[in-house]
Amino acid sequence: MAADKTDGKEHVHNRIAVLRAERGVSRRELATALGVHYQTIGYLERGEYSPSLHLALRIAGFFEVPVEVVFSLAPFPRLGSTS
Amino acid sequence: MTWGDTMVRERWERRRQAALQRDMLPSWYATRRRRRTLAAAGLAALAMIWAATAVSWNLAPSDTAMAVSLPLLGLSVVVMLPVVTLLNVATRGSMSLAERLLDERQVAERLRSFTVAHRVMLGILVVLAVVVLSTDTEDVPMASVALGVVGLFETHMLLPVLVAGWRQADPPPGDEEDEDL
Numbered sequence: 001m002a003a004d005k006t007d008g009k010e011h012v013h014n015r016i017a018v019l020r021a022e023r024g025v026s027r028r029e030l031a032t033a034l035g036v037h038y039q040t041i042g043y044l045e046r047g048e049y050s051p052s053l054h055l056a057l058r059i060a061g062f063f064e065v066p067v068e069v070v071f072s073l074a075p076f077p078r079l080g081s082t083s
Numbered sequence: 084m085t086w087g088d089t090m091v092r093e094r095w096e097r098r099r100q101a102a103l104q105r106d107m108l109p110s111w112y113a114t115r116r117r118r119r120t121l122a123a124a125g126l127a128a129l130a131m132i133w134a135a136t137a138v139s140w141n142l143a144p145s146d147t148a149m150a151v152s153l154p155l156l157g158l159s160v161v162v163m164l165p166v167v168t169l170l171n172v173a174t175r176g177s178m179s180l181a182e183r184l185l186d187e188r189q190v191a192e193r194l195r196s197f198t199v200a201h202r203v204m205l206g207i208l209v210v211l212a213v214v215v216l217s218t219d220t221e222d223v224p225m226a227s228v229a230l231g232v233v234g235l236f237e238t239h240m241l242l243p244v245l246v247a248g249w250r251q252a253d254p255p256p257g258d259e260e261d262e263d264l
Contacts, residue, residue: 035186036186036187036188037175037185037186037188037189039175039254039255040186040187040188040189042254042255043188043252043254043255045255046255048252049188049191051187052187054187055187
């Protein structure tokens with residue numbers, strides 16, 4: 001699978017915002033649980049920062065899902081789409 | 084260092100960290116444009132010190148040199164203090180706190196800003212070396228040497244936070260409140 005590149009930078013897509021909304025977790029709560037600054041969660045959700053493998057695994061661990069459920073090199077299909 | 088010293092230092096660092104998370108005049112650095120204006124004001128303040136150095140180099144010792152250099156230095160301090168304080172708050176202490184108090188994104192941003200500042204500083208040193216080597220340095224006034232040292236110190240110390248303020252992207256909307264579930 002080819003990495004999605006935006007402005008020459010490798011871009012990792014994520015579903016943190018969706019998972020956070022589904023579980024009713026605020027950015028601050030997630031940030032506190034992960035030991036990062038709350039703004040970092042916002043930058044992650046906007047795709048302006050790609051996490052280290054360690055942080056990605058901890059995010060997946062927090063939501064108790066495999067890491068590929070949260071992160072992907074290809075855009076996630078939109079809800080309701082058939083593909 | 085004793086255990087007591089470590090505790091005092093740790094407590095001081097934590098207090099600084101907490102203080103830098105509290106907004107101070109947030110409208111001054113709320114947008115990228117305003118942060119860049121602050122960074123530009125900081126650069127102008129640094130330029131004032133270098134201008135005072137140049138004036139002293141050419142005119143000291145004289146009343147004219149004093150009349151120009153001292154107000155420039157004073158104005159530089161008056162501009163620099165609020166600019167650095169506000170940019171430190173805007174970057175949430177990424178440039179000033181101990182690394183163990185930052186997360187991986189903040190550490191990465193700090194490294195990028197230090198890298199850019201290092202390159203700019205290298206350029207300044209090259210220009211300075213060319214200027215000093217190409218001019219007559221037999222009767223250089225001590226005042227201009229002292230101002231030059233102050234200029235070098237301040238430029239080296241403050242460039243990272245100015246670069247960080249210039250580069251910082253706008254924080255995601257709704258970050259400041261927890262209404263973003």
